[in-house]
Amino acid sequence: MTKFTTRPDIRGTFGVVTSTHWIASAVGMSILEKGGNAFDAAVATGLVLQVVEPHLNGPAGDLPAVFHSVASGDGVVAAQGPAPAAATIEHYRAQGIELIPGSGLLSTVVPGAFDGWMLMLRDEGTMTLREVMTPAVDYARDGHPMLPRVADQIAGLAEYFAAEWPSAAEVWVPDGNAPHAHALFRNPGLAHTYQRLIESGEAAGDDRIAQIDAARGEWAEGFVAKAIFDYLETAEVHDVSERRNRAVLAPSDMATWRAAIEPPTQYTYHGWTLSKTGPWGQGPVLLQSLAILKHFDLGAMDPLGDEFVHTVIEAMKLSYADREAYYGDPDQSEIPMEHLLSDAYNAERAKLIGADASTEQRPGRVPGFEHQADAYIARAARDFGVSDVGAQEPTMAHLTDRKGDTVHLDVIDRWGNCVAATPSGGWLQSNPVIPGLGFPLNSRAQMFWLEEGLPTSLAPGRRPRTTLTPTLAVHEDGTRLVFGTPGGDQQDQWQLIWFLRYVHHGMGMQEGMDSPLFHTMHFQGSFYPRAVKPAEMMIEPAIGEACIDALRARGHKVTVAGDWTVGRLTAARRTPDGALTAAATPRLMQAYAVGR
Numbered sequence: 001m002t003k004f005t006t007r008p009d010i011r012g013t014f015g016v017v018t019s020t021h022w023i024a025s026a027v028g029m030s031i032l033e034k035g036g037n038a039f040d041a042a043v044a045t046g047l048v049l050q051v052v053e054p055h056l057n058g059p060a061g062d063l064p065a066v067f068h069s070v071a072s073g074d075g076v077v078a079a080q081g082p083a084p085a086a087a088t089i090e091h092y093r094a095q096g097i098e099l100i101p102g103s104g105l106l107s108t109v110v111p112g113a114f115d116g117w118m119l120m121l122r123d124e125g126t127m128t129l130r131e132v133m134t135p136a137v138d139y140a141r142d143g144h145p146m147l148p149r150v151a152d153q154i155a156g157l158a159e160y161f162a163a164e165w166p167s168a169a170e171v172w173v174p175d176g177n178a179p180h181a182h183a184l185f186r187n188p189g190l191a192h193t194y195q196r197l198i199e200s201g202e203a204a205g206d207d208r209i210a211q212i213d214a215a216r217g218e219w220a221e222g223f224v225a226k227a228i229f230d231y232l233e234t235a236e237v238h239d240v241s242e243r244r245n246r247a248v249l250a251p252s253d254m255a256t257w258r259a260a261i262e263p264p265t266q267y268t269y270h271g272w273t274l275s276k277t278g279p280w281g282q283g284p285v286l287l288q289s290l291a292i293l294k295h296f297d298l299g300a301m302d303p304l305g306d307e308f309v310h311t312v313i314e315a316m317k318l319s320y321a322d323r324e325a326y327y328g329d330p331d332q333s334e335i336p337m338e339h340l341l342s343d344a345y346n347a348e349r350a351k352l353i354g355a356d357a358s359t360e361q362r363p364g365r366v367p368g369f370e371h372q373a374d375a376y377i378a379r380a381a382r383d384f385g386v387s388d389v390g391a392q393e394p395t396m397a398h399l400t401d402r403k404g405d406t407v408h409l410d411v412i413d414r415w416g417n418c419v420a421a422t423p424s425g426g427w428l429q430s431n432p433v434i435p436g437l438g439f440p441l442n443s444r445a446q447m448f449w450l451e452e453g454l455p456t457s458l459a460p461g462r463r464p465r466t467t468l469t470p471t472l473a474v475h476e477d478g479t480r481l482v483f484g485t486p487g488g489d490q491q492d493q494w495q496l497i498w499f500l501r502y503v504h505h506g507m508g509m510q511e512g513m514d515s516p517l518f519h520t521m522h523f524q525g526s527f528y529p530r531a532v533k534p535a536e537m538m539i540e541p542a543i544g545e546a547c548i549d550a551l552r553a554r555g556h557k558v559t560v561a562g563d564w565t566v567g568r569l570t571a572a573r574r575t576p577d578g579a580l581t582a583a584a585t586p587r588l589m590q591a592y593a594v595g596r
Helices: 022-033 038-052 089-094 113-124 129-142 148-164 166-172 188-202 208-221 223-232 251-255 284-293 306-326 343-350 370-383 488-505 509-514 545-553
Strands: 010-012 015-019 063-069 073-079 260-262 265-269 272-276 409-413 418-421 471-475 480-484 518-520 536-539 557-560 570-574 580-584 592-595
Touching (some): 015 022, 022 592, 038 063, 038 129, 038 409, 038 418, 063 113, 073 113, 113 208, 113 260, 129 188, 148 166, 188 208, 188 223, 208 223, 208 251, 223 251, 272 284, 284 306, 284 343, 306 370, 306 518, 409 570, 409 580, 418 471, 418 480, 471 488, 509 570, 536 545, 545 557, 570 592
Antiparallel strands (some): 010 580, 015 409, 063 418, 265 272, 272 471, 480 570, 570 580, 580 592
């Protein structure tokens, strides 16, 4: 029987690019057409996403990318900036802060995204700064059609920007006029910043690598850093704490930090070896979910039935409880990752899944780390019933009901290089725009706890445990997949569901994205105000009333989402014969896959 999908699987042999915005995908494909490789295309795509989706990511945000390089193998671009040297629990407590705000200067860590893109370009790319940065400059200078969601976001914040964040009003509400949906929108400040970085790089000479390193230096210690710290010298910014706070970020924090390439965290499941970030991201939670689910015959379950949904939801509750108890920056804390991914441990975790929905927070008891499990259970009990306004991603939720989010891209070239990246942070709603630069700082420090002794406790130089989590999967036959999605705590949930249906039920790439998605909100949320919603889940109505009723009969507190509102997945694949396939979600009518 023919399976109809909202879009075709995009197929070819030359190259494929898929991202959360059609303009960015087209730009990435244009780079491949000009002879660039997947890394060149990913950088160009990522920089354009900063321009066309400024409510979802920016230059001063965060960047994890997982990749396969024909030349150097598998790796992770770790461009998550750490907490500043002055970011101590004592300092925040002295300000009367008990929970780090979801916006404003107290929530700012070292900007990471731009340096991460430059590191990828330098070490794995082939093109020059000018070649990959010019599309972003052009769209920022000449304009791009404003997404309705961005226009709505800005409209909801326009009055607040004018009153509290005037530098943001100058950029996002020029001349006091909020942008209209689909009207051309320009950000000349960002265009000027990127053009000056190109020129600063070229002043270093003709060598491509020297140019990139010079641009990185200008960002961290040159004119970009100077503009940031000239602003921060006197800035006191109103945030969701309803107070005005000053930053703790200092020039030495930016000058001494650079992005790095790390080995991935890996797990093998039914012939697929999946690569994720380390536990400074939530990536291993997908691996833990697989380690639990391999004890169930998922292939025998209806992928749209209540047994499948229930089993996957319960596995995710367990793995996410471990995320909250044990994950953190492995450079500063001992993370028992080997134990958390071990067969024996997850066999016991799987036994906890019964026929009914669990209502308790159940992190595992890892020997020597039991105090962390106890601390999580206590936090979750304390924060049960907290308002979940803005919990999916940080936003000025007390002023507007519009949520922030993230972007994603996947690229595979004709040589077999593969990239999946999930940039985020530095949203237009996270902080005022730095005067003259055209972009705001990030708000990622809100992931930290102001409690001592945890791997997620605020500490100088520590990376926040983020939700950003691209995926690379390699089958034993040589097939490679790169995939991911925006969505905060939901990112690894939606990816897991798509991957399981692909592996166990033979769903095509686009078919899996078109299928109804679901997620649990049972565990503690990662974003301010860190809500806990035991046994609660959300599911799209296309799953059917019978499934929804059966889930409720099992004890799940089911919220039925609007049609086509859950998930923003994209994915790309390369088989050993060189055939390429790509797909993108139809939800929000933005994401697009292109290729030939």
